[in-house]
Amino acid sequence: MLKPLNTAAQLGYRTAFGLFELPMATAQKLIGIKRIAWMFLLPNLLIFGLFTFLPIILNFFYATSGGDAILLAHRPYVGTENFASLLSCTDYLDPNTCRRDVFWRAVYNTGWFVVLQVGFMVAFSLLTALILNRDIPWRGFFRSVFFYPVLLSPVVVALIWKWILQRYGLFNAGLEDVGLSSVDWLTDANWAFFWIIFVSIWAHMGFYTLILLAGLQAIPADVYEAAEMDGASRWRVFSKITMPLLMPTMIVVLVLSLIRAVQAFDEIFVLTGGGPGSATTLILQYIYETGFASRPQLFGLAAAASILMAVVLLVLTLLQLRVTRGQAEN
Amino acid sequence: MLWSFISRTRGRNRFDLTDWLTWGYLIFGMLLMFGPVLWVAMSSFKTDAALSEYPPSFLPLATQTAMVKGYDKPLPLYEITAGEHKGSVLAQIRRIGLNAQMVDPAHPDEKINVKIGDRQPKRELTFAWDNYSKLFKRFNFMRYFWNSVFITVVATVITVLFNSMAAFALAKYKFRGRMVVFLLIIATLMIPPTINLVPIYLVVNELGLVNTPWAVIWPAVATPTGVFLLRQYMLTIPDDLLDAARMDHASEWRVYWRIVLPLAAPAIAVLVIFSVMWRWNEFLWPLIVLNRSEQFTLQLALNAFQGDLQTSWSGLLAMTILTLLPITIVFAILQKNITAGIAQSGVK
Structure with a gap:
């Protein structure tokens, strides 16, 4: 049954790549073996240039021009006005006094979201990794259990929780069952914020658990055996051996999750739509709505906001490089 | 034991x-x-009536109904738990205050009054397959499914091809500018596409790709992750193998696809898994560049349905399950490879 399939696949593979045999061999004769490497790099570099490097430069042109035209030629130069408009506030601690109050709400929401989501997620991932690192039966199965939500699409994740948290949903039924009163979870500002953090931890912690688990398993067993011989307590083993040796992995996990949290969008957008009001609107949703979802499309403002976000991400990445280098020197 | x-x-x-x-x-x-x-x-297997029940039941239970002679609509069946008719199964005609007017399906002429507290709905396990079948009939599900499959498969094939070619050049040739190119590619790991949404949209728009699947496919096929992953793996393939083929007058292209690519299969498998996962679940970028509903991917269609007040939860839940099913099946089969691949490379 599989044999003809296999033969067909091989035939397809040979035909597809064989087609390029003649042009590539000719190119090799013309430009020589030394420079053929560039032929191999060409498609990838072309895509990179078009969709990564060029946009980085264009972003600055958008950020310094106004109007709602997408073509740069039709956009008047406005200098730093977009940045000035985003950053103009009488009191930076109170978003209501800012010209772009939704932007500042989004900035504060993102700040809180990043701190709480990353903090709790890394803590739970570490706890789960430590438990999965114990000598328990069905370890592979339990590892998959915690990893499974990572594979689900953000839209699916949001819909699953929306169904559970709705007014007449499972969660409220459970609460009424034990004598508590039900709550409109996603239309109460504070609870909605709690649930976007909860749901994004639920969806992503498996990934970080997996990385931390790999880090834990890389710690050589004889270190633990030596500590056991010395009669060290469990807490001492954890704080003096496990944590220091896990630190490099921990930094990777922290930085990866920070960078991801700053750009959180998908699940939250489907779960709460940024509401109620703008209580769960994060920075990327502000960019999406300013540039694409609302009319007129303020591309300049969106580009300026994304450059500000890029600065934050750059600082986080440099911080990571610095910390990892510092560790390598120790 | x-x-x-x-x-x-x-x-x-x-x-x-x-x-x-x-x-x-x-x-x-x-x-x-x-x-x-x-x-x-x-x-997702509950009928609309069962979905609006509160408190909800875990299993998809539905109240049984029966056609009774003399009544146009099927009447719900109840089991009588107390009173003189205890133990019998009656159909309810209507509720009047605290009493229910009921009828025995066997004797449709005789009306019986029962206190509403004395009866329990007669329910049984019913799977509402209709929730699923109406997705195919009314919601154009196959269209969205096909759009998602097309984008996922084509983008993955191009990603593997382009990334492996670049990785081969960077791993197996010594040429001027090699380090510069490599560092440039690695540097883009730090520039997430989310900060360039506006200008990428301009490029896609200028190329006339908006509202075509290619608008989703092209911008992300040159993944720095993929190039890095494959290059590191190809460095471990001994150069002697390549030189032996060159002795036999194989062209460089032949060396690439007959020797290096098959030997890099384990790393390519990891990249394929990632690429399928990224593309199947992608949301923000398709949301920006696909505006016509016939171009929607499954994720966009799901999002559009949940925002539409006309659609009922029953269809939405069935569609959610159908969307997560392919990924769940792939995971169940390949879970060891997936978790090992992610743990080794540290990317998602």
Whole structure:
């Protein structure tokens, strides 16, 4: 049954790549073996240039021009006005006094979201990794259990929780069952914020658990055996051996999750739509709505906001490089 | 037997407090991770009537109905739990205050009054397959499914081809500018596409790709992750193998696809898994460049349905399950490879 399939696949593979045999061999004769490497790099570099490097430069042109035209030629130069408009506030601690109050709400929401989501997620991932690192039966199965939500699409994740948290949903039924009163979870500002953090931890912690688990398993067993011989307590083993040796992995996990949290969008957008009001609107949703979802499309403002976000991400990445280098020197 | 298996602990014989806590945590975790998905799966088989029931039941139960002579619509069946008709099954005609007017399906002429507290709806397990079949009939599900499959497959093939070609050049040739190119590609790892949404949209728009699947496919095929992953793997392939082929007058292209590519299969498998996952689940970028509903991917269609007040939860839940099913099946088969691949490379 599989044999003809296999033969067909091989035939397809040979035909597809064989087609390029003649042009590539000719190119090799013309430009020589030394420079053929560039032929191999060409498609990838072309895509990179078009969709990564060029946009980085264009972003600055958008950020310094106004109007709602997408073509740069039709956009008047406005200098730093977009940045000035985003950053103009009488009191930076109170978003209501800012010209772009939704932007500042989004900035504060993102700040809180990043701190709480990353903090709790890394803590739970570490706890789960430590438990999965114990000598328990069905370890592979339990590892998959915690990893499974990572594979689900953000839209699916949001819909699953929306169904559970709705007014007449499972969660409220459970609460009424034990004598508590039900709550409109996603239309109460504070609870909605709690649930976007909860749901994004639920969806992503498996990934970080997996990385931390790999880090834990890389710690050589004889270190633990030596500590056991010395009669060290469990807490001492954890704080003096496990944590220091896990630190490099921990930094990777922290930085990866920070960078991801700053750009959180998908699940939250489907779960709460940024509401109620703008209580769960994060920075990327502000960019999406300013540039694409609302009319007129303020591309300049969106580009300026994304450059500000890029600065934050750059600082986080440099911080990571610095910390990892510092560790390598120790 | 089972107990001794579960209570197996490293070097110790006693099942102590930490073991209890471990198992408590694992079982709680299992409920928390699988429970919501299972709940939605069960709900997706409920009829609209059963979905609006509160408090909800776990299994898809539906009240049985019966056609009674003299009545146009099927009447709901109730089991009488108290009073003179205790034990019999009656159909309800209407409710009048605290009483229900009921009828015995066998004797349709005789009306019986029962207190509403004395009767229980007669329910049985009914799977509303209709929720699923109407997706295909009314919601154009196959269209969205095909759009998603097309984007996922084509983008993955191009990603593997382009990334492996670049990785081959960077791993197996010494040429001027090699380090510069490599560093440039690695540097883009730090520039997430989310900060360039506006200008990428301009490029896609200028190329006339908006509202075509190619608008989703092209911008992300040159993944720095893929180039890095494959290059590191190809460095381990010995150069002697390549030189032997060159002796036989094989062209460089032939060396690439007959020798290096097959040998890099394990790393390519990891990249394929990632690429499928990224593309199947992608949301923000398709949301920006695909505006016509016939171009929607599954994710966009799901999002559009949930925002549309006309659609009922029954269709939405069935569609949620169908969307997560392919990924779940792939995961069930390949879970070892997926978790190992991610743990080794540290990317998602």
